[in-house]
Amino acid sequence: MKKYVNLQYLKSHFCIQDHILIKEHPKHLHTRLLHGILNPLFAKQTRFILREICRLMDKTCIMLEIHDRTLLPDIFHEFNFVRSRAFPHFLKQKWDWTLDDDQKERMGTILDDRDPYDQTQSPFSLAMLTKKQLSNVKISNNSRIVVVGASDTGLSFIESLLTIKDIHFTNIILLAPGGLITMHVKHEFEMLKAMSTNYTLEELRALMIDARVQVVDAKMVKLDKKGNRIKIDKNAFIPFDYLIITVGLIDTELQSREKISFGLSKSPYYKNSQFINGVYSIDDPYLYSHFKRTGFKGSNIDLLTRKKKPQNITIYGNTLTTITFMNGLLNRGVHPSRINYVMPPKTFQKQTRFENNKQRLEQEDKMIFDPDQFENEEVKNKVFDIMVKLGIKIHQGFTLYELKVGKEGFGLNSEDVLQEVIFRKQADNYEELKIEIQRKEQELQELKDNSENNMSKDMYGEQEEGENQLEVLAREIEQLKASEYDYLQLDSRFFITSGLIDIDKEIFHIIHENGLVYNGRLIVKSNFQTTQENIFACGKICEFSQRYKHHSVGKSLRLDKYNGRELGQKLSKCILEQLNLSYLTSQTYSVDELPQLYMPIGQGGIVPHKLYYYHIKKNDFSKPRQLQQLPSKPILSDNFSNGNGHFLQFDIDPNGLIESVTYFGSEAVHIPSLLQFVELSVKYLNKLEQRGKLINNVSEFLSENWAIALYHEWFSEFRHITKSEMLKNELIDQVLEKAQEYARDGRYMDENFFEEIKKLITRDIVENIQEGTIEFVRENQNHLPMYFIPKKKLN
Numbered sequence: 001m002k003k004y005v006n007l008q009y010l011k012s013h014f015c016i017q018d019h020i021l022i023k024e025h026p027k028h029l030h031t032r033l034l035h036g037i038l039n040p041l042f043a044k045q046t047r048f049i050l051r052e053i054c055r056l057m058d059k060t061c062i063m064l065e066i067h068d069r070t071l072l073p074d075i076f077h078e079f080n081f082v083r084s085r086a087f088p089h090f091l092k093q094k095w096d097w098t099l100d101d102d103q104k105e106r107m108g109t110i111l112d113d114r115d116p117y118d119q120t121q122s123p124f125s126l127a128m129l130t131k132k133q134l135s136n137v138k139i140s141n142n143s144r145i146v147v148v149g150a151s152d153t154g155l156s157f158i159e160s161l162l163t164i165k166d167i168h169f170t171n172i173i174l175l176a177p178g179g180l181i182t183m184h185v186k187h188e189f190e191m192l193k194a195m196s197t198n199y200t201l202e203e204l205r206a207l208m209i210d211a212r213v214q215v216v217d218a219k220m221v222k223l224d225k226k227g228n229r230i231k232i233d234k235n236a237f238i239p240f241d242y243l244i245i246t247v248g249l250i251d252t253e254l255q256s257r258e259k260i261s262f263g264l265s266k267s268p269y270y271k272n273s274q275f276i277n278g279v280y281s282i283d284d285p286y287l288y289s290h291f292k293r294t295g296f297k298g299s300n301i302d303l304l305t306r307k308k309k310p311q312n313i314t315i316y317g318n319t320l321t322t323i324t325f326m327n328g329l330l331n332r333g334v335h336p337s338r339i340n341y342v343m344p345p346k347t348f349q350k351q352t353r354f355e356n357n358k359q360r361l362e363q364e365d366k367m368i369f370d371p372d373q374f375e376n377e378e379v380k381n382k383v384f385d386i387m388v389k390l391g392i393k394i395h396q397g398f399t400l401y402e403l404k405v406g407k408e409g410f411g412l413n414s415e416d417v418l419q420e421v422i423f424r425k426q427a428d429n430y431e432e433l434k435i436e437i438q439r440k441e442q443e444l445q446e447l448k449d450n451s452e453n454n455m456s457k458d459m460y461g462e463q464e465e466g467e468n469q470l471e472v473l474a475r476e477i478e479q480l481k482a483s484e485y486d487y488l489q490l491d492s493r494f495f496i497t498s499g500l501i502d503i504d505k506e507i508f509h510i511i512h513e514n515g516l517v518y519n520g521r522l523i524v525k526s527n528f529q530t531t532q533e534n535i536f537a538c539g540k541i542c543e544f545s546q547r548y549k550h551h552s553v554g555k556s557l558r559l560d561k562y563n564g565r566e567l568g569q570k571l572s573k574c575i576l577e578q579l580n581l582s583y584l585t586s587q588t589y590s591v592d593e594l595p596q597l598y599m600p601i602g603q604g605g606i607v608p609h610k611l612y613y614y615h616i617k618k619n620d621f622s623k624p625r626q627l628q629q630l631p632s633k634p635i636l637s638d639n640f641s642n643g644n645g646h647f648l649q650f651d652i653d654p655n656g657l658i659e660s661v662t663y664f665g666s667e668a669v670h671i672p673s674l675l676q677f678v679e680l681s682v683k684y685l686n687k688l689e690q691r692g693k694l695i696n697n698v699s700e701f702l703s704e705n706w707a708i709a710l711y712h713e714w715f716s717e718f719r720h721i722t723k724s725e726m727l728k729n730e731l732i733d734q735v736l737e738k739a740q741e742y743a744r745d746g747r748y749m750d751e752n753f754f755e756e757i758k759k760l761i762t763r764d765i766v767e768n769i770q771e772g773t774i775e776f777v778r779e780n781q782n783h784l785p786m787y788f789i790p791k792k793k794l795n
Helices: 007-013 040-057 074-078 101-107 152-162 201-207 300-305 320-331 357-369 377-390 430-453 469-482 505-513 546-551 564-578 671-677 688-694 705-711 715-726 730-744 751-758 763-779
Strands: 030-033 061-066 080-082 125-130 139-141 145-148 167-169 172-175 214-216 220-224 229-232 236-239 242-245 279-281 313-317 339-343 393-396 399-408 415-426 485-491 494-498 522-524 535-537 542-544 601-607 611-617 633-638 646-652 658-665
Touching (some): 040 061, 040 074, 145 152, 152 167, 152 201, 313 320, 320 494, 377 611, 535 564, 611 671, 633 688, 705 715, 730 751
Parallel strands (some): 145 242, 172 214, 242 535, 279 494, 313 339, 339 393, 522 542
Antiparallel strands (some): 061 125, 080 125, 220 229, 399 415
């Protein structure tokens, strides 16, 4: 044990306020566990021993730091994991602020080199235990919970269960083919795929999922619902009490051609499947393993980067992941000239305006199936210009036609590998050729009919080369058919597909073989339960039953349009009810009601030239019919040029709320800060609507000290509490009635509306809001030290 604990550092880097009242546990009552070894004979007395240690040392809190190479002690399950905190920023740059003498005095003496105001995420994770918690019984739940799929929903579900202080779940198994992303990537520039904005890489690493639950590198291939077990692709079975299906949607290009991605070739289950060495799906679970720098001769990266006869790679698709994959290759040393990027034509025409919510939902379904690389055309053009300048070859409008293989190596060591990829697209005069072909085919058929009825020689006519009209016409038709398409042949040793997005065929067969209801998506109840009582499903492959369609007017029943992290949290509360642990949550579900889902959804990644791109939008675009045709109003700031600068766009709805935000630039941005903007009133942005054209760099403007409080992780909670307090005032009822009157008339909250309600707001309400804001900043000075806070008035 170590007596000294840098409490100021822990307060600013971890949410220890979730576990203790810090005022009741001053600095001298904290201690830190460095190492812990317990004889198994005394395992049942663990809590008693820890409680006695606290008594003898006169301590009330034990802290345990977990670093990268920390060996977790046997007593780790007795501790409560503490969520890490991030300092509020917009751009990831230091605050315009220095620590003054008064703040240094309040902070106290620091005996180690850890700065509570270092503005970076802690390099370690934290668990803690209080003396009071040791006096209570921590229940062990031994239910066998098997989670299939390491999606955001699955990770969020596990995180929610593990954060419950009074329960220790001893038997959670996560099926994650290829492992977790944190097992392969140490830095964001090593990423090969785009990521949602639900979790950052730092957050996933801090959660330590792989150390707290059993992660199995395997894929579910069979389900035995009667025997309560699943079969994995390692020819083994895993029993379960509760099965949680949280797999996502995947690229189906290879599956539609009856082929399997080469990353799965070593799995015993796929030994009889069709593979081509060098052909991968972008959703191959072992993609990171096959495209990592190993230093070994003959590895994929070695073949692409070697000095003598380097190989080429072709990437095919329209998704953001195709762009981020190219950046991952560039950061692994692949020369841009070795990369071919082929884009297939879109399967639908994108709409920008809608007459009703049904049209909008249909458009969103199509965009899930066939997404764009970027939501913003200006960003897309900028990225493509950079890719061309780097030397990446881009081909648009071609579809995959044929994969050609050949022998590589000599003798017994030779094997079939990919050598060439052939694409094609319709010729410019495709429709004219079609008509001409039909005309000549009809003419040919008439000649054949005549030849059967008239065998005289005159019918053949005279040809210079002795050929008859039938042969000439047949040859002309063949030539016309050959010119219907333009062909593109690319010499390529590797081919990556990222085509249309849909459910994995194997998951689809598992669902049907076991009688689970499927109608384009796996159908679930409002508590995410399938037709089998102990099988739950949640995430992008699911859809709420049609029985709830009257409860979701204007909203989608499909879960692929909602935030995966929020869905995982809701799912965990439903499982607690199933386990008779509903007393641990205040949220209850009715069979006839859908859960309220409000968190924004987003996607982003690192694109070529090490540039950052993120797009985040709200999940509910349902509007009254009168407002559907009103376009969103953009606030745009663009000072990006020559690979440097920032592009930032806010889309504002008619009520002045931010619908979506797009960031593209050379500086890293704090993702939770982007999330904070969505559905925030534009009036929080310091008159940005009026001053936008006068500000050269809005990204820098939003990184100034005045805006830092907006990005604080508890700011949205503060807003909610403030609104709840205001609703108790009778005058606010008049404001709400005014808003309802506007809505009934098909109007929205314009400047006239705000001028009218300002007249109803009394000075007392304004002062209460001001006092609440000052108190919020005062309580969070460790993250908001740049604000001057007046001293409290003495009564």
